[in-house]
Amino acid sequence: MYQAHKQRLSLLSPYQKDTFVALLIMVITAAAQLTLPEIANYYIDGHAPTTLLDPFHLWIMAFIMIFALLSALRFYLFESLGIKVITRFRTSLHKALLNKPSSYFDEINAAELTSRINADTHMLKDVLTTSAALFLRSALIVCGCIIMMLSISYLLSAVLLLLIPIFVYATKLLTNKIESLAEYEQDALAKTNKVAFDNLNCHTLIKLYNWFDSSQHRYEGANKTYMSYAYKTIYSISTFQGFFNLLIYSCLISMLILGSHQIAKGQLSIGELTSFVLYLGMAFTSLNTLSGFWAEWCQSIGATKYLFELESMQPRNASAQPRIISIEDIQFKDVSFAYPNKAQQTVLFELNCKIKKGQKNVIAGPSGSGKSTIAKLLLGYYSPTSGKILVGDNVLDEQGFINLRQQTAYVEQEPLFMSLSILDNLLPEAMGTPSEQQMQKVVQACKQANAHDFIMTLPDGYNTHMGDRGNLLSGGQKQRLAIARALLKEPEMVILDEFTSALDAANRQGIEDALNNLLKNKTVLVISHQQSHIEHADNLITL
Numbered sequence: 001m002y003q004a005h006k007q008r009l010s011l012l013s014p015y016q017k018d019t020f021v022a023l024l025i026m027v028i029t030a031a032a033q034l035t036l037p038e039i040a041n042y043y044i045d046g047h048a049p050t051t052l053l054d055p056f057h058l059w060i061m062a063f064i065m066i067f068a069l070l071s072a073l074r075f076y077l078f079e080s081l082g083i084k085v086i087t088r089f090r091t092s093l094h095k096a097l098l099n100k101p102s103s104y105f106d107e108i109n110a111a112e113l114t115s116r117i118n119a120d121t122h123m124l125k126d127v128l129t130t131s132a133a134l135f136l137r138s139a140l141i142v143c144g145c146i147i148m149m150l151s152i153s154y155l156l157s158a159v160l161l162l163l164i165p166i167f168v169y170a171t172k173l174l175t176n177k178i179e180s181l182a183e184y185e186q187d188a189l190a191k192t193n194k195v196a197f198d199n200l201n202c203h204t205l206i207k208l209y210n211w212f213d214s215s216q217h218r219y220e221g222a223n224k225t226y227m228s229y230a231y232k233t234i235y236s237i238s239t240f241q242g243f244f245n246l247l248i249y250s251c252l253i254s255m256l257i258l259g260s261h262q263i264a265k266g267q268l269s270i271g272e273l274t275s276f277v278l279y280l281g282m283a284f285t286s287l288n289t290l291s292g293f294w295a296e297w298c299q300s301i302g303a304t305k306y307l308f309e310l311e312s313m314q315p316r317n318a319s320a321q322p323r324i325i326s327i328e329d330i331q332f333k334d335v336s337f338a339y340p341n342k343a344q345q346t347v348l349f350e351l352n353c354k355i356k357k358g359q360k361n362v363i364a365g366p367s368g369s370g371k372s373t374i375a376k377l378l379l380g381y382y383s384p385t386s387g388k389i390l391v392g393d394n395v396l397d398e399q400g401f402i403n404l405r406q407q408t409a410y411v412e413q414e415p416l417f418m419s420l421s422i423l424d425n426l427l428p429e430a431m432g433t434p435s436e437q438q439m440q441k442v443v444q445a446c447k448q449a450n451a452h453d454f455i456m457t458l459p460d461g462y463n464t465h466m467g468d469r470g471n472l473l474s475g476g477q478k479q480r481l482a483i484a485r486a487l488l489k490e491p492e493m494v495i496l497d498e499f500t501s502a503l504d505a506a507n508r509q510g511i512e513d514a515l516n517n518l519l520k521n522k523t524v525l526v527i528s529h530q531q532s533h534i535e536h537a538d539n540l541i542t543l
């Protein structure tokens with residue numbers, strides 16, 4: 001538990017200076033606030049100046065204005081600190097996610113993840129800064145009030161201090177509950193987003209099969225689960241607040257009764273009792289903020305548990321690794337494999353095969369026999385369940401796969417594209433402003449892949465936006481762009497997985513002829529059902 005608090009607070013450590021300045025302003029405003037009941041005492045007990053424009057009144061006005069300005073500054077400093085902290089945390093989470101193994105993404109839904117990153121980090125921002133600032137200010141005010149109350153009346157203060165253990169015990173009881181409920185609540189919220197994302201993504205399917213009711217029902221179901229957890233959390237927080245208010249008002253009344261007895265006995269002045277009650281009110285309002293914050297903090301610990309687990313597993317930075325020089329023969333030795341999410345279904349069993357350097361290797365076999373899985377293992381997206389993959393005499397380890405990927409282009413059956421322009425998809429590193437030389441290379445690759453002509457017919461040419469996952473282009477156009485992207489990488493090895501399945505005969509022939517020339521002497525791995533590929537293979541692997 002202590003670790004969880006420390007972990008969340010450590011997010012502030014890169015911003016020590018900002019935190020210090022914000023805290024300093026907060027201490028000043030808290031101290032200023034504490035003088036207010038004393039001023040009231042001063043007036044009520046008849047020490048106030050009689051003229052309106054007395055310098056004392058002008059000082060008080062100036063004091064109030066500075067106090068208001070500092071309060072605004074305090075709010076600004078804590079809010080901006082929160083934005084910095086959370087932006088940094090989100091960036092770090094994004095990096096951790098990008099480096100996750102493929103099996104991780106088989107188990108999780110992108111919409112669920114996005115929801116978690118946004119909603120959970122937002123909650124953390126609020127609690128780490130604005131609420132934490134209020135917490136600290138309230139803690140200072142409570143301490144200040146106790147000191148001031150002790151200086152006014154020992155008896156009244158002693159009665160109050162006796163109530164503190166009750167408060168601490170009740171707080172602990174309720175916050176434990178709130179923390180676990182918050183975790184369920186955030187999980188349920190992420191599931192709701194997942195269903196919405198799924199439905200919106202498949203809206204054409206829903207229209208085609210008239211699945212409106214079932215889709216809506218699924219969403220309502222997920223929402224209801226979320227609501228039930230959210231209600232439970234709110235119920236616990238409300239109970240906590242109710243209990244707290246009961247404590248506050250019973251104390252206030254008791255103090256008034258006890259205080260008026262003391263006034264009657266001449267042991268306390270009216271101004272002192274007023275001042276005491278004002279301090280008490282201030283202390284309770286601050287204690288209320290403290291308890292509210294604590295409930296919120298515990299809620300955020302539960303809610304962000306998942307994010308911190310995610311972030312703590314920062315894998316190796318793949319982009320920082322050097323390139324290796326050449327690829328030797330690649331050998332699968334007794335490789336067995338089952339996808340982690342379907343561990344009972346063996347896809348490959350004790351596979352032995354060789355992908356020969358500089359040759360056209362073709363994998364053929366029935367649908368579902370594991371052809372694409374071989375490519376995914378080769379790229380290190382998944383690790384074999386048993387057996388090993390060797391390049392030359394070296395068994396591929398994590399670093400080996402990173403190196404291999406850097407020299408390999410993979411043209412998938414259904415190529416993936418980002419929601420960017422054609423140019424940004426082909427050359428993301430240029431960030432929309434390629435040099436003349438880079439642009440020439442892009443055009444050349446697109447010509448070789450028979451893509452240039454269709455790109456030039458589009459309204460914005462190479463700057464045409466491809467839509468979500470490239471959906472604004474046809475299957476065949478996407479395949480041609482995927483081939484252009486592969487050629488641009490100038491790889492040592494190319495994996496072509498049913499790479500012309502969406503093309504017409506003329507386009508297919510044109511591209512295949514071009515690739516045969518361009519990929520001469522490169523290691524090529526073709527996954528195909530086509531007889532022509534099988535016949536022209538230098539090395540045929542049959543599953």
Ligand SMILES: Nc1ncnc2c1ncn2[C@@H]1O[C@H](COP(=O)(O)OP(=O)(O)OP(=O)(O)O)[C@@H](O)[C@H]1O
Pocket residue numbers: 106339341342347365366367368369370371372373374
């Ligand atoms: N990410 C995944 N998680 C779980 N199972 C998977 C995953 N990807 C593929 N499979 C399963 O692994 C088996 C082999 O799939 P694979 O795509 O390698 O076959 P394939 O020979 O390339 O098929 P096709 O010729 O139809 O493309 C199939 O039963 C498939 O359902």
